[in-house]
Amino acid sequence: xxxxxxxxxxxxxxxxxxxxxxxxxxxxxxxxxxxxxxxxxxxxxxxxxxxxxxxxxxxxxxxxxxxxxxxxxxxxxxxxxxxxxxxxxxxxxxxxxxxxxxxxxxxxxxxxxxxxxxxxxxxxxxxxxxxxxxxxxxxxxxxxxxxxxxxxxxxxxxxxxxxxxxxxxxxxxxxxxxxxxxxxxxxxxxxxxxxxxxxxxxxxxxxxxxxxxxxxxxxxxxxxxxxxxxxxxxxxxxxxxxxxxxxxxxxxxxxxxxxxxxxxxxxxxxxxxxxxxxxxxxxxxxxxxxxxxxxxxxxxxxxxxxxxxxxxxxxxxxxxxxxxxxxxxxxxxxxxxxxxxxxxxxxxxxxxxxxxxxxxxxxxxxxxxxxxxxxxxxxxxxxxxxxxxxxxxxxxxxxxxxxxxxxx
Amino acid sequence: xxxxxxxxxxxxxxxxxxxxxxxxxxxxxxxxxxxxxxxxxxxxxxxxxxxxxxxxxxxxxxxxxxxxxxxxxxxxxxxxxxxxxxxxxxxxxxxxxxxxxxxxxxxxxxxxxxxxxxxxxxxxxxxxxxxxxxxxxxxxxxxxxxxxxxxxxxxxxxxxxxxxxxxxxxxxxxxxxxxxxxxxxxxxxxxxxxxxxxxxxxxxxxxxxxxxxxxxxxxxxxxxxxxxxxxxxxxxxxxxxxxxxxxxxxxxxxxxxxxxxxxxxxxxxxxxxxxxxxxxxxxxxxxxxxxxxxxxxxxxxxxxxxxxxxxxxxxxxxxxxxxxxxxxxxxxxxxxxxxxxxxxxxxxxxxxxxxxxxxxxxxxxxxxxxxxxxxxxxxxxxxxxxxxxxxxxxxxxxxxxxxxxxxx
Numbered sequence: 001x002x003x004x005x006x007x008x009x010x011x012x013x014x015x016x017x018x019x020x021x022x023x024x025x026x027x028x029x030x031x032x033x034x035x036x037x038x039x040x041x042x043x044x045x046x047x048x049x050x051x052x053x054x055x056x057x058x059x060x061x062x063x064x065x066x067x068x069x070x071x072x073x074x075x076x077x078x079x080x081x082x083x084x085x086x087x088x089x090x091x092x093x094x095x096x097x098x099x100x101x102x103x104x105x106x107x108x109x110x111x112x113x114x115x116x117x118x119x120x121x122x123x124x125x126x127x128x129x130x131x132x133x134x135x136x137x138x139x140x141x142x143x144x145x146x147x148x149x150x151x152x153x154x155x156x157x158x159x160x161x162x163x164x165x166x167x168x169x170x171x172x173x174x175x176x177x178x179x180x181x182x183x184x185x186x187x188x189x190x191x192x193x194x195x196x197x198x199x200x201x202x203x204x205x206x207x208x209x210x211x212x213x214x215x216x217x218x219x220x221x222x223x224x225x226x227x228x229x230x231x232x233x234x235x236x237x238x239x240x241x242x243x244x245x246x247x248x249x250x251x252x253x254x255x256x257x258x259x260x261x262x263x264x265x266x267x268x269x270x271x272x273x274x275x276x277x278x279x280x281x282x283x284x285x286x287x288x289x290x291x292x293x294x295x296x297x298x299x300x301x302x303x304x305x306x307x308x309x310x311x312x313x314x315x316x317x318x319x320x321x322x323x324x325x326x327x328x329x330x331x332x333x334x335x336x337x338x339x340x341x342x343x344x345x346x347x348x349x350x351x352x353x354x355x356x357x358x359x360x361x362x363x364x365x366x367x368x369x370x371x372x373x374x375x376x377x378x379x380x381x382x383x384x385x386x387x388x389x390x391x392x393x394x395x396x397x398x399x400x401x402x403x404x405x406x407x408x
Numbered sequence: 409x410x411x412x413x414x415x416x417x418x419x420x421x422x423x424x425x426x427x428x429x430x431x432x433x434x435x436x437x438x439x440x441x442x443x444x445x446x447x448x449x450x451x452x453x454x455x456x457x458x459x460x461x462x463x464x465x466x467x468x469x470x471x472x473x474x475x476x477x478x479x480x481x482x483x484x485x486x487x488x489x490x491x492x493x494x495x496x497x498x499x500x501x502x503x504x505x506x507x508x509x510x511x512x513x514x515x516x517x518x519x520x521x522x523x524x525x526x527x528x529x530x531x532x533x534x535x536x537x538x539x540x541x542x543x544x545x546x547x548x549x550x551x552x553x554x555x556x557x558x559x560x561x562x563x564x565x566x567x568x569x570x571x572x573x574x575x576x577x578x579x580x581x582x583x584x585x586x587x588x589x590x591x592x593x594x595x596x597x598x599x600x601x602x603x604x605x606x607x608x609x610x611x612x613x614x615x616x617x618x619x620x621x622x623x624x625x626x627x628x629x630x631x632x633x634x635x636x637x638x639x640x641x642x643x644x645x646x647x648x649x650x651x652x653x654x655x656x657x658x659x660x661x662x663x664x665x666x667x668x669x670x671x672x673x674x675x676x677x678x679x680x681x682x683x684x685x686x687x688x689x690x691x692x693x694x695x696x697x698x699x700x701x702x703x704x705x706x707x708x709x710x711x712x713x714x715x716x717x718x719x720x721x722x723x724x725x726x727x728x729x730x731x732x733x734x735x736x737x738x739x740x741x742x743x744x745x746x747x748x749x750x751x752x753x754x755x756x757x758x759x760x761x762x763x764x765x766x767x768x769x770x771x772x773x774x775x776x777x778x779x780x781x782x783x784x785x786x787x788x789x790x791x792x793x794x795x796x797x798x799x800x801x802x803x804x805x806x807x808x809x810x811x812x813x814x815x816x
Contacts, residue, residue, distance in 0.1 A: 002585045002618040002676045003528040008689055009678070015695040043479035053472040056704070057465060063663065064461040066800065071451035071661040106514050106664075106699070113697035117549070120411040137696045141525070177410045210410040253479040254703040255471065256514075268410045270417070281416055287423040288545045289521035291514070294705050295662040296464070392474065 007143045016133050016376040017041050024370050037399040040370035042388045044251040049312035055303035059296025073292040077104025081298045084305040085259055095231040101263050103286055106293050108216050108245040108258040113138040115212055118281045123177040126157040128169050130187055130377030135180040151379050160380050161188055167339055168192055171203050182214040187377045187386040188348040189340015191226050197233050204239035211240040219249040219317050221343040237263040250304045250313050257293055257301040320345050323396040324389035330400035334407055345389040359385050366406035369399050415551045424541050424784040425449050432778050445807040448778035450796045452659040457720035463711035467704025481700040485512025489706045492713040493667055503639040509671050511694055514701050516624050516653040516666040521546040523620055526689045531585040534565040536577050538595050538785030543588040559787050568788050569596055575747055576600055579611050590622035595785045595794040596756040597748015599634050605641050612647035619648040627657040627725050629751040645671040658712045658721050665701055665709040728753050731804040732797035738808035742815055753797040767793050774814035777807050
């Protein structure tokens with residue numbers, strides 16, 4: 001008899017953003033006249049940078065001719081892209097990351113979801129709350145979560161991000177083995193300082209733990225004092241994997257390209273405490289279960305690092321950051337406490353006593369605005385909503401006007 | 409301490425095709441003058457069909473304009489593609505498969521590799537020998553394989569394909585829960601008849617087992633009496649998942665698009681023997697760990713079903729099938745026993761007492777031809793090589809001439 005992985009029964013019946021999509025669809029159906037503005041899922045809205053479009057077309061054209069045709073590419077990605085990333089994102093900023101330590105993929109969701117496969121089922125996992133739901137859900141699926149007591153799982157060490165700690169989790173009190181971090185944070189939009197991040201790296205070294213550092217939003221950092229990569233911290237190469245994506249940087253959410261850095265110096269352990277290389281393990285996983293990213297997509301991603309591409313990407317992100325500033329001002333005027341939105345596309349808004357989903361419903365029904373209910377990111381998100389700056393200037397301004405009317 | 413998934417240590421240190429690539433690279437380095445012809449990995453060489461190229465460009469262009477821009481798509485794939493597949497691949501051939509039962513992905517390697525995640529760790533798995541290495545390797549990683557005794561894993565039920573059974577495995581003697589099948593077969597190139605396939609469906613129904621049917625090469629079937637889909641067999645919708653790909657059909661190995669059919673009627677069981685829907689489980693897996701296929705790639709795949717696309721794809725496959733016929737004739741002339749290559753791009757050649765890797769080395773060194781050593785696909789592949797028809801006519805003819813000289 002073909003029996004299921006029972007841990008799937010521990011998951012909430014559907015995925016947060018699918019739930020939201022259904023609510024929005026129902027509202028639109030009931031009110032077809034409403035021009036709903038989406039500041040929810042965190043999806044970009046602006047077109048691909050022209051440099052990427054041009055390279056994308058050239059990549060397609062290469063596949064149209066037998067002489068330039070490309071079939072299966074390297075599972076790790078083409079060297080032309082890995083080299084550019086190594087130089088532009090790391091080496092030019094003083095970090096000693098080699099192209100061979102970079103794995104191209106079709107998305108950070110996949111990579112952050114799949115990475116836990118490499119580890120024993122009984123390691124102790126620390127996960128922020130609130131957080132991107134994929135970290136927790138994939139560990140539930142793998143059977144690492146333990147029992148659910150209506151609020152939390154017994155085997156997960158939750159790293160609370162609350163008003164009390166300025167939404168930056170403190171080090172866990174005991175010993176954990178695998179730590180998920182995300183800065184600039186999704187959903188709170190907060191950033192971490194180098195000195196605070198250094199404490200986590202030191203913790204990982206001392207406890208022989210591994211940090212999975214999700215830096216999908218690093219391109220939004222404009223404050224030069226803030227770390228854009230965990231490898232800016234000495235010693236991080238031995239204890240941290242970093243996830244990066246072109247999704248939010250260059251508008252690739254529908255194009256699909258990301259990368260993960262697994263330094264060769266990064267060590268994990270077998271059951272006898274012997275060290276083994278993490279790089280080789282991830283390489284084996286990817287070579288077995290993944291077949292590389294579409295060639296034209298990798299060419300489009302490469303163009304992010306061309307002189308024009310750099311200018312265009314900066315302009316794209318500047319635009320979203322200006323949207324974020326508009327949202328922050330509007331929240332100030334309306335008297336809502338909030339964090340984020342300064343080096344991040346997300347603004348985390350305190351509902352002033354409102355329940356997250358009620359606040360979500362209110363904004364949808366009274367203002368035709370889609371946000372994301374904070375509770376969907378974890379129990380510490382209760383009472384908050386996440387507003388995303390990913391939309392056109394016009395829509396953001398319209399949304400803020402509508403919100404002012406609805407909440408005045 | 410961050411401990412690894414110890415099952416990774418049960419894997420062979422590297423993946424078959426990576427090993428081959430390294431050998432070929434070393435040979436090329438030592439003999440830069442040799443024009444190596446690759447009839448190994450099963451990668452296509454002909455350009456994308458013009459209809460796909462055109463649609464691919466249009467898809468890219470849509471991302472260049474805010475009005476037509478697409479961000480995150482549905483994790484299951486866009487309805488425009490799922491609808492076309494349902495109609496053209498299934499409904500028009502009398503199979504009642506709905507678009508909602510089709511999941512678009514970036515490759516059958518990923519899907520066949522990931523699907524086992526949905527099941528309990530202690531189910532009994534039947535895997536053909538020889539076979540595409542991904543089925544076994546991903547079950548090893550998941551801890552289902554048991555101990556290795558230098559030849560085989562203790563918990564795997566091997567379905568031997570040998571000369572004695574005309575390379576079509578017989579039903580397992582006892583009860584198994586999950587069965588991997590692949591027809592037209594990789595690596596042997598053999599096909600299964602409807603009556604033989606019916607026995608497997610009946611076995612699955614009787615034993616409440618699930619069949620994972622890999623039909624990546626179905627487009628090569630020209631014999632109308634042979635099943636192109638397992639759903640041509642009555643009752644299969646309750647017990648079978650089917651994997652299909654645009655890789656070999658339309659030359660998408662470097663473009664990346666595939667799909668998996670999970671019928672809503674397909675049932676699996678929880679530990680109490682209660683039935684549960686497999687469709688919902690896979691949907692949850694994909695929604696959590698996958699973020700959809702690049703929009704322009706899905707548009708390119710859709711064009712496979714346009715009137716021009718259909719003609720072009722047929723011509724593409726006809727060309728490879730003619731290559732296969734040339735290879736079969738050459739093997740006949742050289743006096744090598746072989747199967748496959750009639751409704752398949754692969755020819756499975758008996759080495760006449762030669763060990764697989766010796767035969768591989770001989771062809772590489774004496775003829776500058778890359779094949780795949782049969783032993784890489786399992787112990788029953790020992791003594792065989794797989795020759796692939798995926799190359800240009802010119803290269804195939806040249807390769808056969810060289811082989812004749814080397815083996816005469």
